[in-house]
Amino acid sequence: MKPSGRGRGRGKKKGEASPPVIGAQVKPPSKGRGRGGRGRANSPPPQETSNHVVARYDNNGRVINPNRRQNQLQLLHRKDYGTVGKPIRLYTNFYEIKTNSKAIIYHYDFHIKVSEKLLKQDRMFAMRIFLKWKEDNEVLFSAVDAVPVFDGGRSMYTNKPVLDKGKMFTILFPVSSNRTDAIEVMITPTSQRIELNDIEKIYNKESTEMPFNILSFADILLGYLPKLSYTSFNRSYFPPQSNAQNLGSGIELWSGSTMSVKPGQWKLLVNIDERHTAFYKKQNLRDFIAELFPHLGCRPLKPDESRRLREHVRGLRVDTHHLSYRRPYRVAGVCDMPATQQHITDNRDQRQKSVAQYFQDQYNITLKHGYLPCIHMEPKAKNVFIPAELIEIQEGQRCVRSLTDDQIAKIIRSSAIKPDLKKSRIESFATDLLGRSREIASKFGMELVGRPVQVKGRILPAPSIKYNDTVEVRTNGGQWNGRRLRRAANLDNWGIVCMAPQSRDLKIQDFEREIRREGQKMGIGVTQPRLLQYVREHNFITVMTKVICENNHRLDYLFVILPPRSSSRDYSMVKELEIKFGITTQCIRYDTLQKKFRSKTVGNVLLKTNAKLGGVNWEVAHINSIKDHYGKYVFQEPVMIIGADVTHWTRNEGNKPSIAGVVASLDRQCSVYASKISLQPYRPNRASTEIIQNFKSIVKYLLTEFHKRNKGIKPAKILYYRDGVSQGQFIQTLTEEIAGIQAACKELEDGYQPCITYINAQKRHHTRIFTVDRADADRSGNVPPGTVIDTEITNPILFDFYLSSHAGIQGTNRPCHYSVLWDDSNFTPDFIQLLTYYLCHTYARCTRSVSYPAPTYYAHLLCARARTMLGCMNLNWYGKEKPSLERLERQLTQNKKLENSVYFI
Numbered sequence: 001m002k003p004s005g006r007g008r009g010r011g012k013k014k015g016e017a018s019p020p021v022i023g024a025q026v027k028p029p030s031k032g033r034g035r036g037g038r039g040r041a042n043s044p045p046p047q048e049t050s051n052h053v054v055a056r057y058d059n060n061g062r063v064i065n066p067n068r069r070q071n072q073l074q075l076l077h078r079k080d081y082g083t084v085g086k087p088i089r090l091y092t093n094f095y096e097i098k099t100n101s102k103a104i105i106y107h108y109d110f111h112i113k114v115s116e117k118l119l120k121q122d123r124m125f126a127m128r129i130f131l132k133w134k135e136d137n138e139v140l141f142s143a144v145d146a147v148p149v150f151d152g153g154r155s156m157y158t159n160k161p162v163l164d165k166g167k168m169f170t171i172l173f174p175v176s177s178n179r180t181d182a183i184e185v186m187i188t189p190t191s192q193r194i195e196l197n198d199i200e201k202i203y204n205k206e207s208t209e210m211p212f213n214i215l216s217f218a219d220i221l222l223g224y225l226p227k228l229s230y231t232s233f234n235r236s237y238f239p240p241q242s243n244a245q246n247l248g249s250g251i252e253l254w255s256g257s258t259m260s261v262k263p264g265q266w267k268l269l270v271n272i273d274e275r276h277t278a279f280y281k282k283q284n285l286r287d288f289i290a291e292l293f294p295h296l297g298c299r300p301l302k303p304d305e306s307r308r309l310r311e312h313v314r315g316l317r318v319d320t321h322h323l324s325y326r327r328p329y330r331v332a333g334v335c336d337m338p339a340t341q342q343h344i345t346d347n348r349d350q351r352q353k354s355v356a357q358y359f360q361d362q363y364n365i366t367l368k369h370g371y372l373p374c375i376h377m378e379p380k381a382k383n384v385f386i387p388a389e390l391i392e393i394q395e396g397q398r399c400v401r402s403l404t405d406d407q408i409a410k411i412i413r414s415s416a417i418k419p420d421l422k423k424s425r426i427e428s429f430a431t432d433l434l435g436r437s438r439e440i441a442s443k444f445g446m447e448l449v450g451r452p453v454q455v456k457g458r459i460l461p462a463p464s465i466k467y468n469d470t471v472e473v474r475t476n477g478g479q480w481n482g483r484r485l486r487r488a489a490n491l492d493n494w495g496i497v498c499m500a501p502q503s504r505d506l507k508i509q510d511f512e513r514e515i516r517r518e519g520q521k522m523g524i525g526v527t528q529p530r531l532l533q534y535v536r537e538h539n540f541i542t543v544m545t546k547v548i549c550e551n552n553h554r555l556d557y558l559f560v561i562l563p564p565r566s567s568s569r570d571y572s573m574v575k576e577l578e579i580k581f582g583i584t585t586q587c588i589r590y591d592t593l594q595k596k597f598r599s600k601t602v603g604n605v606l607l608k609t610n611a612k613l614g615g616v617n618w619e620v621a622h623i624n625s626i627k628d629h630y631g632k633y634v635f636q637e638p639v640m641i642i643g644a645d646v647t648h649w650t651r652n653e654g655n656k657p658s659i660a661g662v663v664a665s666l667d668r669q670c671s672v673y674a675s676k677i678s679l680q681p682y683r684p685n686r687a688s689t690e691i692i693q694n695f696k697s698i699v700k701y702l703l704t705e706f707h708k709r710n711k712g713i714k715p716a717k718i719l720y721y722r723d724g725v726s727q728g729q730f731i732q733t734l735t736e737e738i739a740g741i742q743a744a745c746k747e748l749e750d751g752y753q754p755c756i757t758y759i760n761a762q763k764r765h766h767t768r769i770f771t772v773d774r775a776d777a778d779r780s781g782n783v784p785p786g787t788v789i790d791t792e793i794t795n796p797i798l799f800d801f802y803l804s805s806h807a808g809i810q811g812t813n814r815p816c817h818y819s820v821l822w823d824d825s826n827f828t829p830d831f832i833q834l835l836t837y838y839l840c841h842t843y844a845r846c847t848r849s850v851s852y853p854a855p856t857y858y859a860h861l862l863c864a865r866a867r868t869m870l871g872c873m874n875l876n877w878y879g880k881e882k883p884s885l886e887r888l889e890r891q892l893t894q895n896k897k898l899e900n901s902v903y904f905i
Contacts, residue, residue: 073735075821077208078799081790082829085458089772090783093426094793095434096449097218097261097268103445105194105217108163110156113184117379121317121330127152127227133171133185147443149224156187157217159444163189178325196445202796203266210263210797218261221444222270225436226259231396235260236275237433238396245414247278247407250288250312251399253414254279257429258766265792268446269453272430273766274422276415278403280316282395285388286369288313300338300371310334312401313375317394320386322363328394329377329384339387340370355385365390402650405568416811419781423770427452454772455793460786460803460837462849464621468523472621475841477778478785478807479848482618486671488523489615491515493556495531499540499570500563500590508532511561511593511602518602524610530555537563540573548581557613558585559605561593572872579869579891584612584903604846611844611902619669620838626831634831640706640715641665641839642699643855644737645723646680646690647863655682656870657885660692661862663855664702666709666900670842673858674705674900677866677892679885690725691733695740696747703748705900714748717755717825719835721856725760727819734758734821758822759832761852765817767793767802780808785849787815788833795819801833805840806851816852845905858902865904866892 112119112129119125130150134141141148146160166188174180198211219235230237231254238256245253258275261268281288290296292312293305301309313331320327335342339356346353346361355374359365367387374385403411417425434448441448462475467482474480496515498508512529519526530551535543548555560574566589577583586609592601607617624635644662657679666672676698680689692698707714718741725733738758745752769789771777778784783804790801804815820832839853850857869892 072731073738073822075730075734076799076823077797078795079826080829082458082788082801082833084830084834085460085786085788088457088459088776088783088787090455090457090787090789091423091770091772092453092455092789092793093273093423093430093766093768094262094264094269094271094453095430095451096264096453097270097441098447098449099196099199099268100445100447101197101200103159103196105196105444106158106161107190107192107194108156108158109186109188109190110150110154111186111188112154113186121328121378123152126150126154129171129173129183129185130156131228132173133169136171137169147440149221149440149444151220151224152227155220157194157220157444161189163187165189176325176327199263199268202263208797214268215261215263218268218270218446219259221441221446222259222261222433222437222448225440226433229436230256231279233398234258236277238275238277238279241279244279245410247403247410248291249404249407250281250283250291250393251278251403251407252281253277253411255414257426257433259433260766262793263796264453265794265796269793270434270448271766272426272433273768274415274417274425274429275766276411278399278407278411280393280397280399283393285313285318285375285391285393286372288393289372289388298369298371301373303336306334306336306373309373316397318375319392319394320390321392322359322365322386322390329386331375332378332380333376335374335376335385337373338371339367339374342374342385344383344385355387359387359390400650419770419777419808419812422768422812426768453792455769455789455791457769457783457787457789459784460788460834462786463623463838463841465841466619466621473618475849478805481847483521484523485610485615486618487616488525489610489613490525490527491519491557491609491613492525492527493530493554494527494558495529495533495555496559496561497531497544498534498561498590499537499566500534500561501536502534506590506593508534508561511559514599514602515559515606518599519606522603522606522610524606524615531558537566537570537573540570541576544577545580548577548583553581555581555583557609558583560585560587562587562589564590566590568868568871572868575865575868576872578903579872584901586612607847608845608905611905614672614901616669616671617844618842619671620841623669623835623838626835626838634717634835635668637716638706638710638713639665639668639717639719640703641670641853641855642702642718642720643723643853643857643859644692644720645856645859645863646692647860647867649867657682657888658689659863659866659870660698661859661866662692662695662698662702663858663862663902664706665855666706670839670854671844672709672900673855673902674702674709675858675862675902675904676701677862677889679866679889681885690729691736692740695737696743699741699744700747703744707748709900714752715754717757719757720759721836721839721853722758722760723852723856723860724762724764726762730760730819730821738822755824756822757820757825757827757832759836760819760821761856762817762819763814763852765814767815767817768812769802769804769815770812778807780810782808782813783815786837788837789815790829790833799823799829801829803833803836804851805837806849814851844902858905862904 112126127150134148140162144160144162146158146162148156148158150156166186169185170182172180173183194213194217199214201207223235226237230239236256236258238254241254247253254277256275257272259270259272261270310333314333316331318329318331320329340354342355343352344355344358346358356367356370367389369389372388374387375391377384377386434450438448464472464474465480465482466472467486468484473482496508496512512532516526562570571587574585574587577585586605588605610617624633626634642662642664646658646660648658649656660678660680663673663675666674678694678698680693738756741756745754769783771783785805785807787804788801794800799820800818802815802817804813818836836853840849843850843854843857
């Protein structure tokens with residue numbers, strides 16, 4: 001029997017054979033489906049069973065679950081560590097923080113008695129007030145050898161008490177170049193005291209309540225001095241940019257770093273990574289407009305151009321330079337009329353005149369670009385209009401609007417840095433950031449270690465890929481080659497449409513012959529095409545509607561060659577055919593075929609085609625041999641794997657609904673999927689929620705499809721991979737979505753209670769891993785596929801791990817961070833890690849393992865397809881009368897031809 005404690009497992013016995021997958025064998029619990037006993041000291045209490053989840057639903061099936069602590073589920077605690085795999089030594093971008101358990105930090109409310117508008121208008125205003133107050137009251141700290149830090153809002157911290165009661169201070173502060181104001185600051189000690197001993201209780205197993213106040217304070221402490229020197233937001237820091245890359249349209253790419261404190265397995269850690277972000281250029285607004293509309297000339301903006309400019313500049317901080325001093329403003333909007341036609345009332349003589357004439361009379365300024373619009377400044381009620389050419393965009397403002405495809409491509413190319421160089425640049429940032437904060441951190445009982453944390457990882461065994469009844473292909477470095485597909489579909493009633501002009505370099509007939517030749521090699525039955533036609537993009541929908549009707553709606557599949565430098569609008573037009581006629585489409589860029597017109601390119605296209613037509617490209621050979629902790633083969637009984645994602649629109653894309661996409665496997669090999677799209681209402685003035693609101697009805701539909709496909713059999717286990725939930729939303733999302741799954745099961749059949757496992761997958765984090773020995777890296781210099789870490793840098797309480805499942809193509813790989821939040825089946829870490837890795841090999845679009853499991857990837861693609869479909873519907877999301885979400889959902893899924901196919905890949 002395994003001894004109690006934190007052991008890493010027994011390992012393999014001498015002479016013991018190595019089956020494809022090994023699950024740690026332990027004695028099963030005596031009763032129930034909970035976590036059961038593990039025979040370990042200091043083990044956490046068992047997770048409550050899902051039978052106790054309670055939720056209420058409205059008439060539309062949307063969950064109503066009060067956010068009360070007694071109704072919330074508890075997150076699953078770590079059970080053990082994985083043991084399967086070859087050991088590998090790794091560097092990370094984490095740095096150790098040693099804490100003094102006797103240190104106490106004191107908190108004060110720092111209230112500046114000025115308007116909220118002023119604080120919002122200048123985000124560093126509060127920090128400058130604090131620094132002036134600190135300078136004027138230095139004796140307050142020197143008397144007791146105290147050091148203060150400030151978060152830039154209303155919280156001040158000191159390492160020793162400096163005030164025992166609230167006190168008002170008055171400081172003389174220069175609010176502009178020609179004015180000094182007396183500003184009052186009220187400082188009040190609070191009852192909140194931060195004791196670093198609380199984090200030691202976690203590591204000594206004396207508590208399972210994470211002291212988030214320590215983590216928040218550590219972030220403020222380490223960011224305090226960098227914030228004074230650098231442009232900063234959200235724990236990211238950007239030094240002055242001397243070589244910013246121009247992205248076009250008045251936007252440039254800045255390089256900086258991000259830093260955040262996280263709890264490691266045995267100590268506090270600070271994570272430091274490189275960051276690339278789009279910022280607005282510091283320039284005259286006239287020049288910004290010229291970059292945004294390069295062919296504008298000397299004419300006024302058209303209505304759609306005014307709307308696009310408004311989306312960019314609304315909320316920007318700007319300076320005006322028509323006065324003798326700098327006057328800061330925040331932009332409220334853009335006028336529809338140019339400065340020569342925008343009329344205002346002159347308060348001096350109450351006469352109506354144009355803005356151009358007003359500036360001529362008042363400031364003796366003759367506008368050179370009077371055809372440009374005026375900018376409406378905040379507050380809106382005061383009707384302050386300034387000509388565009390008299391406005392300067394302030395430096396250091398992040399672009400949070402949607403970027404163009406070209407801008408995104410430039411960012412990807414710039415940020416794709418080889419691992420060795422990435423590691424070197426991260427270490428350079430760490431030297432700078434930690435060096436700045438080392439002395440002040442020591443005053444608060446924190447010692448910053450300048451060496452990156454080294455960990456022991458494991459390389460999981462890669463699966464074999466099964467193509468037909470006799471052929472198994474071994475994976476090599478996260479990729480493989482195969483020919484005859486596992487179950488090939490027939491390509492009937494198909495055609496090719498080319499939106500590019502006819503060319504000698506690529507003829508539509510050549511592409512058709514290559515499809516037939518390559519399809520024959522792969523086993524796909526390809527008939528004669530019904531349609532080979534050139535159609536220009538400006539009348540694509542009209543022509544294709546006519547062609548489809550002439551063919552009596554007998555077209556089922558279309559290859560569409562997009563024109564050179566195609567836009568998202570061209571792609572949307574093609575996908576509109578899926579909504580109208582239920583025709584499955586496959587887009588190929590003309591540039592791709594022109595540059596890479598070879599059998600491998602056409603073969604990759606046909607991989608997607610076969611999957612969309614209901615075929616199976618390959619299977620993971622030994623997925624049925626994975627064992628649970630009882631030694632049973634998990635996939636010997638019916639298992640359904642669900643993948644889910646929620647996507648939101650950016651600020652400038654209107655009040656559109658969030659989109660939830662959910663897919664579920666219908667077969668034992670996880671190759672066939674059903675899918676469901678759900679729209680969630682836009683929430684004005686509130687952050688978008690990641691919770692899938694009508695999850696019960698979605699899961700019920702998917703369970704029904706599983707039931708039909710498998711001749712009345714229901715899944716005994718449900719494994720749910722959820723994408724994109726941040727740690728702050730874990731409990732609420734878990735509570736409501738587990739309740740939704742359970743309610744769906746109950747509605748399907750009373751007493752039906754499958755075991756549920758909930759795994760959250762996160763790609764948006766800043767953890768990077770590098771090999772210590774260069775010989776262990778793959779050809780791109782990245783860690784090899786299958787590298788897993790579940791010690792040192794993982795959570796000390798929760799059950800999580802990092803897995804890099806894909807081979808590097810360009811840049812430095814980012815591992816996926818998995819958190820197992822709920823597990824009725826009591827799976828071992830080895831089982832979950834291996835299953836997750838295997839599922840990364842079932843993605844049908846390419847013969848490579850991908851960065852996270854195929855069900856989650858498919859859910860992400862389903863959301864993207866729904867987003868494209870909504871974009872081509874020309875709906876008004878700005879008016880009072882919003883489109884009906886129920887009607888839109890029906891429109892998105894009305895064609896039965898697309899049911900139970902992965903048409904969205």
